[in-house]
Amino acid sequence: MHKRWAFWFSGLTMALVMLASFGPAAQGVAARTWATVSNGDSGDNVYTVQAMLKQRGYSLTVDGDFGSGTLSTVKSFQSSKGLSADGVVGPNTWEQLVLTVRQGDNNIVVNALQRQLKKHGHSLTVDGDFGAGTLSAVKSFQSSKGLGADGIVGADTWAALTGNPGGGGSSRADLARTIRDSSRIALATIHTSGVSDSATARQNIVDTANGGAARRSSYGNAPGGSVYLSTSLLNGMITLSQSWSYSVSEIAGGSHSANSRHYAGVAVDVNVINGSHVSASHPNQQSFRNKCANLGATEVLGPGDSGHSTHIHCAWPRP
Incomplete structure (x- = not known):
């Protein structure tokens, strides 16, 4: 009888210790x-x-x-x-x-x-x-x-x-998976130059969704190598998709100006909004640009800006 009680008290003590931990x-x-x-x-x-x-x-x-x-x-x-x-x-x-x-x-x-x-x-x-x-x-x-x-x-x-406005905190990979699987964000599988490599917009997001860095192109002004995409960029892309469906032509890949923010993993180019190609007369191009700025983008270019007549460029601060 005493042994049974001793065993019971020993088990209770162990449980309390574990609970306290x-x-x-x-x-x-x-x-x-x-x-x-x-x-x-x-x-x-x-x-x-x-x-x-x-x-x-x-x-x-x-x-x-x-x-x-x-x-x-x-x-x-x-x-x-x-x-x-x-x-x-x-x-x-x-x-x-x-x-x-x-x-x-x-x-x-x-x-x-x-x-x-x-x-x-x-x-x-x-x-x-x-x-x-x-x-x-x-x-x-x-x-x-x-x-x-x-x-x-x-x-x-x-x-x-x-966390994100819609829920709990998300990692860079989580955000990229949301973009990868979104029906409202189309990701290009070839560059605007016609070159196809491992640094297309879609591959940038796929690589990020898998926990890796996004690759940069190695032609023209592109420096090659890779870069981690900014979570501010990824969050911005997700939030933009809540108002418009759109197509992404470039993220970290492609050839841009020598000091382009694309190479820093903080910029996205959008060439189609709600099924229509971006132009000066597009009914949503200005509101899209304004939304980018509201989301923290500090470099927003589009129709009316040199070299951006057919797409909108939204770039967040460099790391």
Whole structure:
């Protein structure tokens, strides 16, 4: 009898120990879906990573571009937390990195929060001041995601914010798979020059969907080699497809000007919108260009611009 009770208590103790090892933090990592941010990316998620690091005392430029300085800082942070210092901001790094902000705070993390809220369609001033307007936007966002609408921005809210507007966080490969499988985005299998190689728009997306880099062409001004496509570019392409169906003629491949952003993996050329070839008289070409700019593209060219009479060129900032 005593042995049986001893065995029962031993099992109970083991179960409690195992349960304790999966406390709130561990459960949170599993429950939350985080975006993956890495070298070469740009946009609001990169800005958020940089803002968190800056607020924690690291010295770096907060500009939304994940370059060598951010890579070095991320690795340093990961090492300080006993994480694998690979420079990739995934779930484990996010969980250690994010800071909670609430009404009354005034800092660069609040600035990042406001940028994220604007990305999700909320209208507010980006000034780093967590006032009544930001509180209202946070509560509205939390309600829309089924979170407790308490206005306090902790890990659950940050995870939802840093994901795409339509759901949880997505990696570069996830975004490329969405584009590859979209019925609203046609991807060219030959260059506008007539050359066919392994750097066509479709192959760029297929290679990215498989977790690799997109190849660049090796003719004309093209430098050859490969480049990782920017997640800002990929997100932009997906969002554009929500308003129009369109055809992509070039991404990282083809021959362009010597310093073209195509070679940096941040530009896309669109030659057909809603079934009609792009021209100055196309009814959607100007609104398409305006949408590119609204999505963060800083180089938008089309009919009326030299060399772009038959396509729209949308390019995001270089990494």
